[in-house]
Amino acid sequence: MIARLVPGDLRLRLIAAFVLVACLSQLSHLPVAGAALAVLAVASLGRVPLRRLRHVEGFVLLLFVMLPFTLPGTPLLTLGPLEMSREGLARAALLACKVLASALVLLAFLGAVEPARLGAALHALRLPEPLVRIFALTPRYLALIRDEIRRLREAMRARGFRPGTNRHSWRSYGNLIGMVILRALDRARRVDEAMRCRGFTGRFPHAALPRPGLRDWRGVVLTAGLGVVLVLADRG
Amino acid sequence: MAHIPDGILAAPVLIGGAAIAAAGIGLALRRLDDRAILRTALLSAAFFAGSLISVPMGPSSVHLLLSGLMGIMLGSGAFVAVLVGLVLQVVLFGFGGLTTLGVNTVNIALPGVIAGMVLGPPIRRAVRPGQRAALAALAGGGSVLATGGMVALCLWLSSSDYMPIARVMLATYLPLALAEAAITATVIGFLARVEPEALAPEVR
Numbered sequence: 001m002i003a004r005l006v007p008g009d010l011r012l013r014l015i016a017a018f019v020l021v022a023c024l025s026q027l028s029h030l031p032v033a034g035a036a037l038a039v040l041a042v043a044s045l046g047r048v049p050l051r052r053l054r055h056v057e058g059f060v061l062l063l064f065v066m067l068p069f070t071l072p073g074t075p076l077l078t079l080g081p082l083e084m085s086r087e088g089l090a091r092a093a094l095l096a097c098k099v100l101a102s103a104l105v106l107l108a109f110l111g112a113v114e115p116a117r118l119g120a121a122l123h124a125l126r127l128p129e130p131l132v133r134i135f136a137l138t139p140r141y142l143a144l145i146r147d148e149i150r151r152l153r154e155a156m157r158a159r160g161f162r163p164g165t166n167r168h169s170w171r172s173y174g175n176l177i178g179m180v181i182l183r184a185l186d187r188a189r190r191v192d193e194a195m196r197c198r199g200f201t202g203r204f205p206h207a208a209l210p211r212p213g214l215r216d217w218r219g220v221v222l223t224a225g226l227g228v229v230l231v232l233a234d235r236g
Numbered sequence: 237m238a239h240i241p242d243g244i245l246a247a248p249v250l251i252g253g254a255a256i257a258a259a260g261i262g263l264a265l266r267r268l269d270d271r272a273i274l275r276t277a278l279l280s281a282a283f284f285a286g287s288l289i290s291v292p293m294g295p296s297s298v299h300l301l302l303s304g305l306m307g308i309m310l311g312s313g314a315f316v317a318v319l320v321g322l323v324l325q326v327v328l329f330g331f332g333g334l335t336t337l338g339v340n341t342v343n344i345a346l347p348g349v350i351a352g353m354v355l356g357p358p359i360r361r362a363v364r365p366g367q368r369a370a371l372a373a374l375a376g377g378g379s380v381l382a383t384g385g386m387v388a389l390c391l392w393l394s395s396s397d398y399m400p401i402a403r404v405m406l407a408t409y410l411p412l413a414l415a416e417a418a419i420t421a422t423v424i425g426f427l428a429r430v431e432p433e434a435l436a437p438e439v440r
């Protein structure tokens with residue numbers, strides 16, 4: 001179902017995802033946020049790798065666990081010196097709904113973006129040229145650099161390196177990162193020379209993107225509409 | 237570790253963060269010529285790849301921010317490197333945030349840029365390796381602690397209800413700061429031995 005919402009055109013997809021997430025992040029009533037999460041969860045069932053939602057930042061977890069106990073209000077349950085309040089629990093639930101719903105939108109809209117296409121889309125959205133060039137180059141070389149790291153770590157393991165919480169491990173990781181940086185700088189020089197040899201004039205020739213079709217526009221309108229409806233329901 | 241997801245911060249904090257991030261990136265872009273753009277792009281890739289390494293820390297593990305290192309090697313270009321890293325994280329792994337891109341960029345990059353401005357020149361001038369290592373450790377560890385302070389500030393500005401949590405959260409940054417200080421000192425020492433000119437943000 002969510003496939004109907006997601007515009008195929010990357011430019012519009014970025015805009016649609018941003019609008020919907022911006023609306024979701026400003027909800028302040030639990031029933032509305034809960035409904036939004038339910039709608040998005042049902043719509044993206046089987047479409048989104050839910051496994052990826054398991055990643056939660058440490059301090060967000062801290063927020064969910066601590067809010068019920070630190071927010072004063074009607075006591076609900078007492079655990080030794082700790083008192084859980086109804087208000088705190090509701091607040092934690094609201095935040096959890098909003099964080100999860102936003103994460104679902106990110107996964108559904110941006111989970112399948114090829115990083116190599118970002119440059120062209122950001123160019124079409126009129127970001128400054130130097131920034132677009134960096135967005136086009138970085139993902140291209142990221143894969144190579146990650147491979148380099150993998151090889152270096154394999155070599156470390158082959159020599160009997162066992163990571164732990166000690167100075168030797170930190171020094172080894174420092175040398176690994178230093179080596180990777182050194183190779184990246186060398187590569188920057190070589191790529192610069194190669195680009196000059198091929199007559200680079202300071203501008204990337206981005207292929208013109210096809211015009212967004214009716215389906216793409218419908219996706220943006222539906223997505224933004226969902227966001228606006230949610231915000232209105234929240235206010236009213 | 238320092239990535240605030242969507243759905244937690246108040247609108248004024250998000251907008252303020254985006255405005256500061258845009259100013260920082262504008263400043264960085266004005267100083268970039270063709271060769272510096274390539275260097276920034278490749279280093280952004282290297283820093284992002286480096287931050288994906290999980291470093292064991294007691295029973296758990298941490299991911300480095302490398303922001304102090306970015307500040308020393310890229311100057312204000314660290315704003316760009318952090319933004320690119322955060323965007324790639326959303327696209328490749330589906331976590332992070334869209335509305336919080338600005339806030340997260342500022343929280344991570346600004347301490348690094350300041351560390352690079354203040355500690356970069358003495359690090360490049362340092363003759364004794366011990367002195368250089370101490371300054372580099374200060375840049376790395378200090379940037380991480382400052383980032384923790386800024387994340388706490390963002391939470392507190394969004395709602396004073398978050399304050400007790402922000403205090404506890406700050407304590408969780410201490411182990412990361414320790415690892416970051418030790419590793420930044422090694423990286424800087426390595427580069428100073430092998431290719432000292434790599435430590436300067438300008439391309440000659």
